[in-house]
Amino acid sequence: MVALSSIPLDLATLVQAATDPEHGGLVTFIGSTRRESDRRPVRTLVYEAYEELALRELQAIAEEAAARFGARLAVAHRTGRVPVGEPSVAVAASAPGRPEAFAACRYAIDELKARAPIWKQTEFADGQTTWLDGCQDREHGHWAEEGAPGEGQGPLPRASVRGGRPA
Amino acid sequence: MVALSSIPLDLATLVQAATDPEHGGLVTFIGSTRRESDRRPVRTLVYEAYEELALRELQAIAEEAAARFGARLAVAHRTGRVPVGEPSVAVAASAPGRPEAFAACRYAIDELKARAPIWKQTEFADGQTTWLDGCQDREHGHWAEEGAPGEGQGPLPRASVRGGRPA
Amino acid sequence: MPEVLVTVHLFASLREAAGTGRIRLRLPEATPVGAVWGHLPEPVRTRSDPPDGMRYALNHEWTLPGAPLRDGDEVALVLPVSGG
């Protein structure tokens, strides 16, 4: 099972989808929005997927993990607004034994983060927003590490940081 | 949170107990009874804990994982009869990032299996029962691998395999 | 020179800059997908070169930057991802 969902992810559904009576171990990963990003308070995250390709990519990742580890997988990713503290991604992987179940779950979440065409926009508590997409983040995934935003350091154009967007 | 429970384990409760708003990754492990053990059909498992010490040991494991990986943990183990397919053990571990969350969960389940004073009795579909406790299993964890039970091979005394116990 | 009409799918900050998730472009026949970036309208193309790690899809399948565009193709500019 792979899914994109604009409503909260239900872990029990994923666990059920990944369950196999021949499998003794099941591992899940839940990724949630943290309330701070680079030490700035975050209000919410917004996820945008290239849906047609994201679903194919999640399916491909699930099949790769199944083939490599003899696992059964379920993968789901939120889209749209995700308030702080809510899960944005969930993976469940079962396998005959626990090492393979851990390996399959880890493989799936690592590959998802590296490959799935899904982008995250951070909306900070002060209303400023930024996409993590290699265009708006100064350094991919480490957006504000070297200083306050909008100071004009590095390749980030000032215009790419939007302030005061209504919630 | 650590617990022994004679009723079904509730994963959502463990996830909630391990959740921390500063932690972006949460990993769970669920171990379930397989419907076969050494290629023989299993009816149910029975878990027996040395309760006073098992709870202390689970708490010690949770604290070790918390200290090593900056994690927050919840650990629960079933006791008594656990039908095939139901979880016998569940661990939830959250951490700031996903590698630590995976490592903490893996550490806890591995240590639990090696250290927690909890024993498993397999009740096969034919009514025969055997404890995995180093006394009744010929080779710990690989009880019937070299032959049918009760054939008198190896150090297993015939009397230690009980037949026809009522369900 | 013969031209092709293609649909370009945009996401994240590119989509916001364009104000829409898809635009249509007339391009010289057999333009490689990797060259689409240079043909984006100025307000959309917020930097001169595509960012490192840029990927491309053609008709909703992964493709390489050298793949030539044909009339009616749907090309997606897949910026570096950040899901999870």
Place this chain on the structure above:
Amino acid sequence: MPEVLVTVHLFASLREAAGTGRIRLRLPEATPVGAVWGHLPEPVRTRSDPPDGMRYALNHEWTLPGAPLRDGDEVALVLPVSGG
């Protein structure tokens, strides 16, 4: 020789063989916990030596086989475990 009265906690197949989870034993003073096995009644002690990996607890804390027993102690024979 002075004796001590201790409670021995039994689990799994040992408990089944004894028909009870705890038995009381009179032992010579300062008997080490590792020697308790040899003092179990015959029907309980299903093998001559404790199994490999045997552990011991004294008053619900882990202890070593050499720890001497005192009057009123609760000793547990922790057979190799198989939880999970």
